[in-house]
Amino acid sequence: xxxxxxxxxxxxxxxxxxxxxxxxxxxxxxxxxxxxxxxxxxxxxxxxxxxxxxxxxxxxxxxxxxxxxxxxxxxxxxxxxxxxxxxxxxxxxxxxxxxxxxxxxxxxxxxxxxxxxxxxxxxxxxxxxxxxxxxxxxxxxxxxxxxxxxxxxxxxxxxxxxxxxxxxxxxxxxxxxxxxxxxxx
Amino acid sequence: xxxxxxxxxxxxxxxxxxxxxxxxxxxxxxxxxxxxxxxxxxxxxxxxxxxxxxxxxxxxxxxxxxxxxxxxxxxxxxxxxxxxxxxxxxxxxxxxxxxxxxxxxxxxxxxxxxxxxxxxxxxxxxxxxxxxxxxxxxxxxxxxxxxxxxxxxxxxxxxxxxxxxxxxxxxxxxxxxxxxxxxxx
Numbered sequence: 287x288x289x290x291x292x293x294x295x296x297x298x299x300x301x302x303x304x305x306x307x308x309x310x311x312x313x314x315x316x317x318x319x320x321x322x323x324x325x326x327x328x329x330x331x332x333x334x335x336x337x338x339x340x341x342x343x344x345x346x347x348x349x350x351x352x353x354x355x356x357x358x359x360x361x362x363x364x365x366x367x368x369x370x371x372x373x374x375x376x377x378x379x380x381x382x383x384x385x386x387x388x389x390x391x392x393x394x395x396x397x398x399x400x401x402x403x404x405x406x407x408x409x410x411x412x413x414x415x416x417x418x419x420x421x422x423x424x425x426x427x428x429x430x431x432x433x434x435x436x437x438x439x440x441x442x443x444x445x446x447x448x449x450x451x452x453x454x455x456x457x458x459x460x461x462x463x464x465x466x467x468x469x470x471x
Numbered sequence: 472x473x474x475x476x477x478x479x480x481x482x483x484x485x486x487x488x489x490x491x492x493x494x495x496x497x498x499x500x501x502x503x504x505x506x507x508x509x510x511x512x513x514x515x516x517x518x519x520x521x522x523x524x525x526x527x528x529x530x531x532x533x534x535x536x537x538x539x540x541x542x543x544x545x546x547x548x549x550x551x552x553x554x555x556x557x558x559x560x561x562x563x564x565x566x567x568x569x570x571x572x573x574x575x576x577x578x579x580x581x582x583x584x585x586x587x588x589x590x591x592x593x594x595x596x597x598x599x600x601x602x603x604x605x606x607x608x609x610x611x612x613x614x615x616x617x618x619x620x621x622x623x624x625x626x627x628x629x630x631x632x633x634x635x636x637x638x639x640x641x642x643x644x645x646x647x648x649x650x651x652x653x654x655x656x
Contacts, residue, residue, distance in 0.1 A: 334541035362654020367556025469547020
């Protein structure tokens with residue numbers, strides 16, 4: 287009887303533990319609605335793209351990315367356009383996640399938050415080594431209604447190589463549908 | 472005799488005309504030194520990359536680019552990271568070309584000008600249709616020693632979709648060699 291109770295307890299613990307681990311690792315982008323999930327930088331439905339994944343670690347949004355050997359600027363260093371792209375997509379994802387947090391809502395709860403980029407500023411501090419994994423760390427600078435300002439530090443081999451500031455704006459389902467239908471005309 | 476002279480004249484005219492057309496179409500990036508020509512955005516030696524080409528039309532530097540069908544943000548629209556990348560590479564190329572012009576020198580004359588990006592700012596004005604060719608038009612805002620500020624308008628289907636401002640900095644051969652050798656260590 288004692289053994290059965292311990293086994294049940296262990297089972298409950300395992301389920302709880304797996305759920306926690308899964309929810310820690312499910313990315314902001316995994317909650318994007320399908321019609322918002324084709325972005326070359328971060329859309330899970332874009333098989334050609336970077337499929338960037340971002341998640342919270344406390345109040346910092348973190349993403350990691352492994353550049354391809356051909357993502358070069360100078361030989362041996364990462365192409366600045368890729369750095370800008372990663373900062374952009376990490377920021378729009380973080381902006382959406384920040385809006386859920388600000389309303390005390392679970393990621394992916396209805397209605398969904400989707401953010402597009404109004405402006406992207408990148409300062410390149412030094413050439414970024416094309417070795418191993420790039421790491422992006424973002425914080426929320428400001429939420430002003432639908433406008434969210436995100437600050438991003440991008441690291442290569444543990445050293446900060448670029449700083450970004452992105453203003454992202456939340457857009458509604460009607461806005462998204464109108465543009466998508468407009469493109470199909 | 473008259474006929475032979477006319478033929479010679481026609482030949483000279485054809486050679487002159489072809490040279491003019493070729494020099495109009497040889498891009499800024501075609502003059503990059505080999506060790507600066509591997510950029511994913513604009514390096515002629517990067518077979519995986521965009522190979523952006525920029526050239527002068529009067530005082531405006533122009534580049535055109537055909538995005539792939541998978542370079543999407545919203546379905547039917549161009550991925551913002553690609554827009555940022557094109558603005559970046561078009562600007563560094565234009566900055567180098569502007570430095571040659573400011574010194575009254577031919578593109579590609581020695582010593583070569585090579586520019587890297589110090590900062591990149593992009594304002595996204597509207598979703599950019601993923602139809603046909605994107606066009607970039609750049610002007611030189613300021614040359615301050617080695618720092619060149621470039622303004623770029625990016626057009627999709629004839630409509631302005633994004634505006635960029637890039638500060639590019641000219642770097643010397645020693646700087647380039649030092650970084651490339653550092654990466655190989």
